[in-house]
Amino acid sequence: MSIPSSLGDLEAMEREMFDEYNGEGQKYKSDDELYSDLLDNEFCEDLPEESAENGLETQMEYFLVQHIIDDELVSSLMTPQRxxxxxNMDDCHGESYEIFDCMSEFGKVxxxxxxxxxxxxxxEVVDETGKVVLRGYGDDH
Incomplete structure (x- = not known):
């Protein structure tokens, strides 16, 4: 979603959001279409066919990341590589963030x-027991 360029654009966005909230918005043919659209934003990308990165398979396909951007809470689903x-870029963006496993057990985060x-x-990203659930390499910058 882009920044509206006029008040009319903002009102159109509000109407669209209201319609979606009330079940009158875009209809999805399948869960795959719904999740594909939800993941299609600047913080997410489609998962590759294989979930192995650098020889270590992840237990989860997506991670929930809550971060503060300009004093606003933003929640994002991220692929392991994302x-x-x-x-890796934490030292550049300097945002406060929390990472959650929201995929490995139904109803639990x-x-x-x-x-x-x-x-x-x-x-490395670890769970509360210290077990590594994701491993990858960043850049020296």
Missing amino acids: LIDYI KPLRYKGWQPGCLI
Whole structure:
């Protein structure tokens, strides 16, 4: 969604959001279409056919990331690679964020955390027991 260029654009966006909220908005033929549209924003990208990155398969296909942008809470679903890229650029964007596993167990959301700086630009995300659930490499910048 882009920034509206006029008051008319803003009103049109509000009407569209109201219609979607009341069930009168866009109809989806399948769950795949719905999730595809939900994931098609600047913080998400489509998953590749295989979920293995750097030889380590992830247990989750998506991560929920809540971050504060300009004093506003923004929630994003991120693919494993997008999350690695986001953490890699943490020193540039400087946002406060929390990472959650929202896919491995129905009805439960579990907090995860970035393990911290590792030699060789290794980025690891761990669960509350310290088990590595995602591993990838960032850039030295």
